Amino acid sequence: MNSTVINKDLPNxxxxxxxxxxxxxxxxxxxxxxxALLEKWWGPKPWTAVTKTMDFKAGGLWLYKMTGPDxxxxxCRVDIHTVDAPNGFTSTATFSDEDGVKTGTxxxxxxxTQFFADGDGxxxxxxxxxxxxxxxxxxxxxxxxxxxTMGLNQLEELLAQ
Amino acid sequence: MKRDxxxxxxxxxxxxxxxxxxxxxMTPNALAEHFxxxxxxxxxxxxxxxxxDVVTQQQTGREIYYHFNAKKMKEVDEWxxxxxxLWDDRFNQLDNLLNDL
Numbered sequence: 001m002n003s004t005v006i007n008k009d010l011p012n013x014x015x016x017x018x019x020x021x022x023x024x025x026x027x028x029x030x031x032x033x034x035x036a037l038l039e040k041w042w043g044p045k046p047w048t049a050v051t052k053t054m055d056f057k058a059g060g061l062w063l064y065k066m067t068g069p070d071x072x073x074x075x076c077r078v079d080i081h082t083v084d085a086p087n088g089f090t091s092t093a094t095f096s097d098e099d100g101v102k103t104g105t106x107x108x109x110x111x112x113t114q115f116f117a118d119g120d121g122x123x124x125x126x127x128x129x130x131x132x133x134x135x136x137x138x139x140x141x142x143x144x145x146x147x148x149t150m151g152l153n154q155l156e157e158l159l160a161q
Numbered sequence: 162m163k164r165d166x167x168x169x170x171x172x173x174x175x176x177x178x179x180x181x182x183x184x185x186x187m188t189p190n191a192l193a194e195h196f197x198x199x200x201x202x203x204x205x206x207x208x209x210x211x212x213x214d215v216v217t218q219q220q221t222g223r224e225i226y227y228h229f230n231a232k233k234m235k236e237v238d239e240w241x242x243x244x245x246x247l248w249d250d251r252f253n254q255l256d257n258l259l260n261d262l
Contacts, residue, residue: 002256004249006241010170015244019252023259030262031255037262041254044247137165139240 013130021122025115028122029086032113035064047073052098056089058082063100077102088114107135166237169213174198175206182216182229189225 007016021028031037035051042049047066050073054062060080067073077096083089091113095106113126130136170176174196181187181195189207193200207227210216214233219226 001253004245004252006245006248008241010167010237011173011176015241017245017248019248021252021256021259023262027259027262031258037258040258041251044250045254133165133167133171137167 010136013133013136015128017124017126017128019124020118021124022120023122024120025086025117025122028115028124032115033085033089035062038064043067049076056080056083061100062091063096063098065098075100086115088112107131107138166213166215166233169210169215172206172209174203175210178203178206178210179215179229179234182227183231186219186226186228189227192227 002020002022005018007018008014009016031041033054033056035054038049038051042064043066046069049064050067051062051064052075054060054064056062058080060083062078062080063075064078065073065075075096075098076093077100078091078093081090081092091111092108093111094108095103097103107130110129110131111126112129113124116123116125130139169179177195178192181192189200189204192207193203196203207216211218215230217228217230219228
């Protein structure tokens with residue numbers, strides 16, 4: 001199994017996620033930009049990323065609900081800034097309501113997601129940058145996955161009953 | 162005032178202090194000798210590091226020694242490990258999906 005590597009540059013408020021996939025870049029691009037495919041992998045179990053709208057172009061928006069097994073969940077909006085298919089895109093992700101209005105409860109995370117052909121496969125390098133140290137502190141305080149982890153704990157409790 | 166770990170690592174002098182104290186506990190004077198800035202400036206950084214719980218002080222005889230609190234720095238590592246785990250879970254699901262595409 002390929003391993004996921006995180007490089008941290010905390011003074012610059014930056015984290016980089018690197019992972020190799022045994023699939024060509026065109027498939028990786030498709031998996032990252034097609035809502036029907038994102039639904040199958042974007043949500044960490046038991047969550048599913050259910051797309052309401054996606055307009056994957058510069059200035060476009062992806063609005064989805066990270067949905068739990070009980071139908072509850074958290075709306076997320078991803079603003080797409082630049083698109084260079086199939087090499088990568090830049091975006092900003094945060095929590096919103098179902099109309100895409102920011103909740104202000106989750107700091108903006110700015111992503112630079114890049115795909116590189118690597119042998120028969122593809123290397124993904126996704127760099128996450130925050131605006132301020134305070135934003136990063138907030139994420140640490142919340143434990144990053146925030147609602148998701150809380151939801152997971154709820155599920156574990158439910159299963160234990 | 163209680164500060165967060167990120168205050169500690171936001172400044173290059175504070176990162177240098179952390180690196181020095183990680184090697185050995187030091188008195189304020191010994192520590193200040195490593196820097197070109199004033200003793201007051203170094204002491205201000207120490208104060209911030211203490212507020213972040215990254216540095217603790219202990220009285221030994223007449224001297225105060227600053228110690229590095231490794232446990233506090235581990236919080237950041239644990240957070241990053243959770244972040245890594247989240248992405249690893251996602252990517253393993255993506256691996257399965259890619260096999261079917």
